[in-house]
Amino acid sequence: MALAAVWTSGPWAAGIGAAVTTLSGLAAELTRPPAPGEGADPRAAGEVLRTAAGRIPLLRQVDRPELAGVHPAEAPAAPPAYIRRDAEPGLRAALERSRFVLVVGESTAGKTRLACEVARTRYPRHAFVRPLSRAALPEAVRIAGRRRRAVLWLDDLEDHLGAGGLSTAQLASLRAAVVIATMRVEEYRRYDAREESRLTGSDRDAWRAQRDLLHRAAVIRLPRHWSRAERGRAAAHRGDPRIGAALRAGERFGVAEVLAAGPELLAAWENAWAPGANPRGAAVVAAAVDCRRAGLRRPVSRAWLRELHAPYLAARGGGDLQPEPFAEAMDWACAAAYATSGLLIGNFGAGFTAFDYLLNAPGSAPVPDHLWRGLLPLVQPADAYDMGLVAHQDGRLARAVEALAIASRGGVPGAELPLAIAIGDSGKPRRAAADLAGIARRRAGLLGPRHPDTLAARHQLAFFVGESGNERAAASQFAELLVDALEVLGPDHPDTLAARHQLAYFTGEGGDPRAAARQLEGLLADRLRVQGAGHPQVLATRRSLIWFRPGEPADAEAELRNLLAEAEAAEGIGPDDPHTLAVRGSLAALAARAGRTAEAAQAWAELTADRTRVLGEDHPHVFYSHLEWARALLARNRAAEAAAVLTGALARSGSVLEPGHRHLRTARELLSRARARPDRQDAP
Numbered sequence: 001m002a003l004a005a006v007w008t009s010g011p012w013a014a015g016i017g018a019a020v021t022t023l024s025g026l027a028a029e030l031t032r033p034p035a036p037g038e039g040a041d042p043r044a045a046g047e048v049l050r051t052a053a054g055r056i057p058l059l060r061q062v063d064r065p066e067l068a069g070v071h072p073a074e075a076p077a078a079p080p081a082y083i084r085r086d087a088e089p090g091l092r093a094a095l096e097r098s099r100f101v102l103v104v105g106e107s108t109a110g111k112t113r114l115a116c117e118v119a120r121t122r123y124p125r126h127a128f129v130r131p132l133s134r135a136a137l138p139e140a141v142r143i144a145g146r147r148r149r150a151v152l153w154l155d156d157l158e159d160h161l162g163a164g165g166l167s168t169a170q171l172a173s174l175r176a177a178v179v180i181a182t183m184r185v186e187e188y189r190r191y192d193a194r195e196e197s198r199l200t201g202s203d204r205d206a207w208r209a210q211r212d213l214l215h216r217a218a219v220i221r222l223p224r225h226w227s228r229a230e231r232g233r234a235a236a237h238r239g240d241p242r243i244g245a246a247l248r249a250g251e252r253f254g255v256a257e258v259l260a261a262g263p264e265l266l267a268a269w270e271n272a273w274a275p276g277a278n279p280r281g282a283a284v285v286a287a288a289v290d291c292r293r294a295g296l297r298r299p300v301s302r303a304w305l306r307e308l309h310a311p312y313l314a315a316r317g318g319g320d321l322q323p324e325p326f327a328e329a330m331d332w333a334c335a336a337a338y339a340t341s342g343l344l345i346g347n348f349g350a351g352f353t354a355f356d357y358l359l360n361a362p363g364s365a366p367v368p369d370h371l372w373r374g375l376l377p378l379v380q381p382a383d384a385y386d387m388g389l390v391a392h393q394d395g396r397l398a399r400a401v402e403a404l405a406i407a408s409r410g411g412v413p414g415a416e417l418p419l420a421i422a423i424g425d426s427g428k429p430r431r432a433a434a435d436l437a438g439i440a441r442r443r444a445g446l447l448g449p450r451h452p453d454t455l456a457a458r459h460q461l462a463f464f465v466g467e468s469g470n471e472r473a474a475a476s477q478f479a480e481l482l483v484d485a486l487e488v489l490g491p492d493h494p495d496t497l498a499a500r501h502q503l504a505y506f507t508g509e510g511g512d513p514r515a516a517a518r519q520l521e522g523l524l525a526d527r528l529r530v531q532g533a534g535h536p537q538v539l540a541t542r543r544s545l546i547w548f549r550p551g552e553p554a555d556a557e558a559e560l561r562n563l564l565a566e567a568e569a570a571e572g573i574g575p576d577d578p579h580t581l582a583v584r585g586s587l588a589a590l591a592a593r594a595g596r597t598a599e600a601a602q603a604w605a606e607l608t609a610d611r612t613r614v615l616g617e618d619h620p621h622v623f624y625s626h627l628e629w630a631r632a633l634l635a636r637n638r639a640a641e642a643a644a645v646l647t648g649a650l651a652r653s654g655s656v657l658e659p660g661h662r663h664l665r666t667a668r669e670l671l672s673r674a675r676a677r678p679d680r681q682d683a684p
Helices: 088-098 110-122 134-146 168-173 185-191 208-215 230-234 241-248 255-259 262-271 278-295 302-308 309-316 325-335 358-359 369-378 381-393 398-411 415-427 429-447 452-467 473-488 494-509 513-531 535-549 553-569 578-593 597-615 620-635 637-656 661-677
Strands: 099-106 127-129 150-154 179-186 218-222 346-348 350-356
Touching: 088 099, 088 110, 088 218, 088 278, 099 110, 099 185, 110 179, 127 134, 127 369, 134 150, 134 168, 150 278, 168 208, 208 369, 241 350, 241 415, 262 358, 262 452, 278 302, 278 309, 278 346, 278 350, 278 358, 278 369, 302 309, 302 325, 302 350, 302 381, 309 369, 325 398, 350 358, 369 381, 369 398, 381 415, 381 452, 381 620, 398 415, 415 429, 415 452, 452 473, 452 494, 473 494, 535 553, 553 578, 553 597, 578 620, 620 637, 620 661, 637 661
Parallel strands: 099 179, 099 218, 127 150, 150 179
Antiparallel strands: 346 350
């Protein structure tokens, strides 16, 4: 008998992942919100999708795509016909060769519908095991592991990663089950190649476990825009007014995107800020959107939204906008657009989540400080762990340290290593090295000195020893680490390649650039063979090789300019990526070496502005850019300007660098020189 979703539209729409606890063979709807205290949030309780009889459904029974997590489409009640996607053959082939398949694409690209339709036809008699939250994942893995035929369904896989989330050990325990997952492309990129290194090529992968897990999946990418062939197949169903309207929307939007009313919802949010419209509702939605962008993986309560939305409203004009009452704002934000979904999905008992289409709206500003300050004291340690990793990756290092410290104090497994890394990255390498020495010692005692987790701690320890100013000691430690990494991980493992890069880097910084260049030449050949020319770590290795290799400065500049053009144009890198900014820094330094002081000062001024925009004012790379900018100004005999730059940077240094940091010493020496030198025009 067919299953019907237990969900409702309107202000209390919860979606299958929020309000559904059971399914029945008869149509059933949740007609009212649960009263306070009336019932537990099924996600918080760790529920797995079940029938009314308490059984796990079979995939052939899942005849409503909403049960799998598909965004509802506009009425009538029956879902639109499935339009075969160009990616379908690739997905079927992936399921032939792998028991873990991940469909990646933008919000409302049609990821879940594609995966659901293929799974239903390929595995009709398999159990459909869908956890409704991360808390339910262990139970879902247990159920799937005990079944002879099962599909573990992980829609929005990002919500099932992190503390208490899916692990490689759990994945390995599923000997017979198939794991099918979906993931927004923006979340997938948090674990992609460009995050395996930083400006120096260091393997500072605080997301190591999740990255390694994702690397085990066969990945199918689904574009948001539909191809000519897909639109042709959809045209056969244009008698459905929903599909007809989607086709008439032209090439600007994807068909699935229009069916889910994504563009309409985004426009409704933008228009709601007008005075007398729904400005408080727009502020509530902004708060919910930024909660998700800050890394919170679970819904937020009505009480939280009441507290968190106020600064957004005030920033837009407050009372001058004639805001509606809060209850009316919530009703508006939850109301379904075209009978599909509201801007907020959820209900009073389950909490509320922003519609994911809104998370990557064009022109979105960084998550504001007031949201972070208001949200962090409210969350649990596991939530703080997720938020800390997102903040770290976004370059918001003070936020990362604050959140990961809460996670570590709260006993979140694995939080201590990313916390130590965030501390070091935030300008406190000596403190990080001390913390990492303890972590490496404890891991060696518990797991052995050559266990991969111990090697990871040793890698970070060696890096921050070098960042503390002891480059030769760092090179020695990386040389010892490399011996073990080669034997344990193998020569082509990303961590082995990263250790080789760091050995070369600190060899060069320690005074032997020729030896560093020889090491980097060999590393580059291996990276090209293993990772390919477009890999960000290949870019980092090429930059370091250009820097350390002896030769004519003009040749080095030409190579760096070519590298910069490649980085700016590369998909997944672009002009604001740390690798790209680092290449610009190398070019500015070469201009200074060549005596082109005006060019160097201008380049450092522009790089300082861009790093501040991308990373925020309190970032060590921003401080270093100020330092080099001032050095270039001094070389131009602009002592007063240099003193102003250094004074401003040093005023913020207390929140950036630890006492005794080498950049602080350099900045104070430069400031002393600037104050002792009369300001005069540039030398001819």
